[in-house]
Amino acid sequence: MHIHPYERLWIRLSVIMLIVFGIAIALSSLTFGIEIPGATRRAVATGLPVDATPEQSWIRELGPGRYEVNMIARMWGFDPNEIRIPKGSTVTFYLHSQDVLHGIKIRGTTVSMMVIPGQVGRATYTFDEPGEYIFLCHEYCGLGHHVMSGKIIVEG
Amino acid sequence: MAVTGGYQLQRGDKRLILAYIFIALAHLAVGILLGFMQGMQHAGIDLYKYTFLAHYYQGLSIHGVYNALVFTTFFIAGFLHFAMTYSLKRPMHSTKLSWFTFWLMTAGLIMVDWALLTNRASVLYTSYAPLQAHPAYYIGLVLVVVGTLLLLANCLLTYLGWRRDHPGQKTPLPAFGVLATLIMWGMASVGIAVQFIFLLIPWSLGLTDGVDPLVSRTLFWFTGHPLVYFWLLPVYISWYFMLPKQAGGKLFSEPLARLAFLLFIPLSLPVGFHHQFLDPGVSTGYKAVHAFITFGVFMPSMLTAFTVLASIESGGRARGGKGRLAWIKSLPWNDPSFTAQVLAMLLFALGGISGLVNASFTVNLVVHNTMFVPGHFHLTVGTATAMTFMAVAYWLVPYLAKRKLWGRRVALVQSALWFIGMAIMSRGMSWAGLMGVPRRTALGSAPYVLPEWLTAFNWMAVGGAVLTISGLLFFVVLIMTVLRGQRAEDIEVPLAEPLQEETIPWYLDRFRPWVIGAAVLVLMAYGPAIAQLVSISNPASPGFMPY
Ligand code: HEM
Ligand SMILES: [Cu+2]
Ligand SMILES: [Cu+2]
Numbered sequence: 001m002h003i004h005p006y007e008r009l010w011i012r013l014s015v016i017m018l019i020v021f022g023i024a025i026a027l028s029s030l031t032f033g034i035e036i037p038g039a040t041r042r043a044v045a046t047g048l049p050v051d052a053t054p055e056q057s058w059i060r061e062l063g064p065g066r067y068e069v070n071m072i073a074r075m076w077g078f079d080p081n082e083i084r085i086p087k088g089s090t091v092t093f094y095l096h097s098q099d100v101l102h103g104i105k106i107r108g109t110t111v112s113m114m115v116i117p118g119q120v121g122r123a124t125y126t127f128d129e130p131g132e133y134i135f136l137c138h139e140y141c142g143l144g145h146h147v148m149s150g151k152i153i154v155e156g
Numbered sequence: 157m158a159v160t161g162g163y164q165l166q167r168g169d170k171r172l173i174l175a176y177i178f179i180a181l182a183h184l185a186v187g188i189l190l191g192f193m194q195g196m197q198h199a200g201i202d203l204y205k206y207t208f209l210a211h212y213y214q215g216l217s218i219h220g221v222y223n224a225l226v227f228t229t230f231f232i233a234g235f236l237h238f239a240m241t242y243s244l245k246r247p248m249h250s251t252k253l254s255w256f257t258f259w260l261m262t263a264g265l266i267m268v269d270w271a272l273l274t275n276r277a278s279v280l281y282t283s284y285a286p287l288q289a290h291p292a293y294y295i296g297l298v299l300v301v302v303g304t305l306l307l308l309a310n311c312l313l314t315y316l317g318w319r320r321d322h323p324g325q326k327t328p329l330p331a332f333g334v335l336a337t338l339i340m341w342g343m344a345s346v347g348i349a350v351q352f353i354f355l356l357i358p359w360s361l362g363l364t365d366g367v368d369p370l371v372s373r374t375l376f377w378f379t380g381h382p383l384v385y386f387w388l389l390p391v392y393i394s395w396y397f398m399l400p401k402q403a404g405g406k407l408f409s410e411p412l413a414r415l416a417f418l419l420f421i422p423l424s425l426p427v428g429f430h431h432q433f434l435d436p437g438v439s440t441g442y443k444a445v446h447a448f449i450t451f452g453v454f455m456p457s458m459l460t461a462f463t464v465l466a467s468i469e470s471g472g473r474a475r476g477g478k479g480r481l482a483w484i485k486s487l488p489w490n491d492p493s494f495t496a497q498v499l500a501m502l503l504f505a506l507g508g509i510s511g512l513v514n515a516s517f518t519v520n521l522v523v524h525n526t527m528f529v530p531g532h533f534h535l536t537v538g539t540a541t542a543m544t545f546m547a548v549a550y551w552l553v554p555y556l557a558k559r560k561l562w563g564r565r566v567a568l569v570q571s572a573l574w575f576i577g578m579a580i581m582s583r584g585m586s587w588a589g590l591m592g593v594p595r596r597t598a599l600g601s602a603p604y605v606l607p608e609w610l611t612a613f614n615w616m617a618v619g620g621a622v623l624t625i626s627g628l629l630f631f632v633v634l635i636m637t638v639l640r641g642q643r644a645e646d647i648e649v650p651l652a653e654p655l656q657e658e659t660i661p662w663y664l665d666r667f668r669p670w671v672i673g674a675a676v677l678v679l680m681a682y683g684p685a686i687a688q689l690v691s692i693s694n695p696a697s698p699g700f701m702p703y
Binding site (some may be wrong): 001002003004006007010011014015018021024025028029075087095099100101103105107108110112113114115116117118119120121122134136137138139140141142143144145147149 | 211213280286287368369370373404408409411412432434435436437444447448451452454455458459463464466490511512516517518519520522524525592594595596597598599601602603604656661662664694696697700702703
């Protein structure tokens with residue numbers, strides 16, 4: 001089988017490029033503290049608070065600057081839809097849907113995930129900058145999808 | 157490989173192919189108008205109130221289904237039917253089956269049309285449960301998919317017949333590409349077949365009480381990602397096996413062309429979790445596996461970039477071009493079909509790069525479900541595929557209708573406008589996405605829009621308007637060709653020969669080893685993950701119709 005030398009070179013370079021990208025991604029997922037949603041799930045609620053369920057929302061202060069929020073998404077709002085915390089707080093969110101698929105993206109943070117009925121989403125973020133953080137639904141969930149949002153107020 | 161010139165399709169085949177193309181383009185026309193309305197909505201101009209559409213999301217459901225599912229699938233069915241019969245120089249194994257396939261798909265399509273247009277299926281083309289559509293929508297889509305599988309069966313039978321009559325010969329290239337496309341798709345369709353037939357249809361008919369949204373979604377993306385290669389491989393058939401001829405050259409490397417097609421069979425399937433990186437409930441390990449295989453499936457596209465460009469260069473040089481780059485000037489830029497495909501490739505390169513961004517496990521977190529994603533796929537399916545199919549129509553419709561192309565200059569302007577419009581719109585979308593603007597959202601009515609987003613929205617609206625003008629010109633050219641084009645019996649079908657006659661290893665002309673490899677890879681990359689999902693599945697979600 002005949003392969004032109006330039007083409008051989010091109011293939012080699014492509015493979016090297018993809019390997020470099022692969023390594024970059026592996027490193028970034030291990031070092032930046034980025035949390036990709038994993039197999040947290042109601043049925044096998046390993047390591048989740050027992051009351052992190054889709055029935056009732058709550059906000060809990062675990063200690064100074066450490067919070068947990070059990071948040072419920074339903075057509076077409078989040079509950080709670082306004083959260084006040086002091087600057088520097090680390091917040092762990094548990095997300096549930098009571099009806100269809102939703103999503104959540106907290107603007108200006110690394111928090112973004114799908115909210116799937118029957119599953120629990122978990123994400124943690126430390127709010128070092130004071131200000132208002134809007135969060136919104138980023139999966140189509142029906143007629144009112146575009147009004148589904150809320151805010152986190154980080155007090156300085 | 158001998159040039160296939162001289163073979164004339166049977167009249168029935170021509171009518172069938174024209175019928176597929178007609179349905180495809182009629183739906184594209186509607187899809188384009190809705191795209192225009194979406195762009196305008198984002199810029200604050202609501203056109204929906206002047207139509208029968210209930211709201212933005214009904215329009216968006218139609219836009220996604222018509223453009224990405226109907227236009228593509230029907231055009232592909234017609235084009236593959238053409239490429240198969242023309243390159244093997246024999247009619248399909250069964251003419252009856254061909255027509256049955258067509259009518260089955262059309263019947264399914266009518267059900268889908270009805271459900272969408274009457275606002276009974278405004279669930280967007282991904283049909284995520286627990287959003288629920290009318291059963292006619294799901295059943296109609298299943299019939300369309302069954303049609304594509306019948307096309308696969310017919311092509312396989314035709315191929316086996318050809319092999320019996322031509323022992324020891326290698327498969328002609330376009331037919332080889334057709335088979336690779338349909339075999340890949342046949343394997344891929346298992347996901348939505350299971351999802352629709354066992355989950356969504358019984359559930360929408362009220363026979364079951366609930367579905368598990370995550371299982372349903374996972375089955376969808378099992379098919380949903382390879383679906384994009386079902387849109388892309390027919391484009392590669394044109395770029396590898398036809399475009400070099402249009403450029404005046406030859407196919408640069410036959411073995412690598414075959415290898416590229418074959419690699420898609422194993423690599424395009426075990427990657428669906430890259431659409432679910434942000435799904436709670438799917439284990440991170442399997443997501444990472446799919447992320448790496450996704451990078452692997454980038455390889456055949458890199459092969460394509462080299463071979464196709466080298467083939468075009470061979471055309472420029474054969475036409476007397478010289479120098480390092482000066483040969484580019486000798487290419488047939490006055491041929492709209494050639495020019496459109498080269499422009500499509502340029503934007504496709506950007507689409508490939510933005511695809512790598514999406515596929516990057518961690519970076520995905522930034523762009524997931526933002527406008528960046530439509531910014532990506534309007535360059536791929538919306539340009540590489542749509543523009544190449546338009547370019548193919550510029551010679552295929554004249555060939556089938558026995559008329560010369562009407563308005564070559566208009567067609568050139570049309571191609572340039574699609575390129576410019578898409579560059580502008582996609583720029584706006586990608587930019588908006590990086591600022592965190594969500595996709596699938598009636599942004600013109602959203603309360604959280606920031607002032608700094610508005611410039612990007614205007615790019616989207618302006619690009620969309622340019623695209624719409626381009627779309628209109630495309631239909632003008634085709635309609636005028638069919639009605640007013642000069643009669644001609646001898647429209648050429650471009651079929652490229654390889655630069656070198658060479659024997660190829662057996663595994664580059666047989667599908668079985670690749671299919672087995674694909675099945676093994678799929679079992680490893682999906683099997684345990686799906687088994688785990690099903691074992692703890694919780695089929696509790698009733699249907700919702702909030703539209
Ligand atoms: C005039 C040309 C077009 C314009 C102006 C246009 C515009 C748009 C816009 C603004 C969106 C984003 C809507 C949103 O996320 O809220 C969109 C989505 C989409 N477009 Fe286009 N588009 C055009 C052509 C095409 C073509 C040719 C294709 C495919 C062949 C296509 C496929 C899609 C798909 C699949 C979606 C996603 C739908 C969904 O999220 O469910 N578009 N289009
Ligand atoms: Cu939503
Ligand atoms: Cu994909």
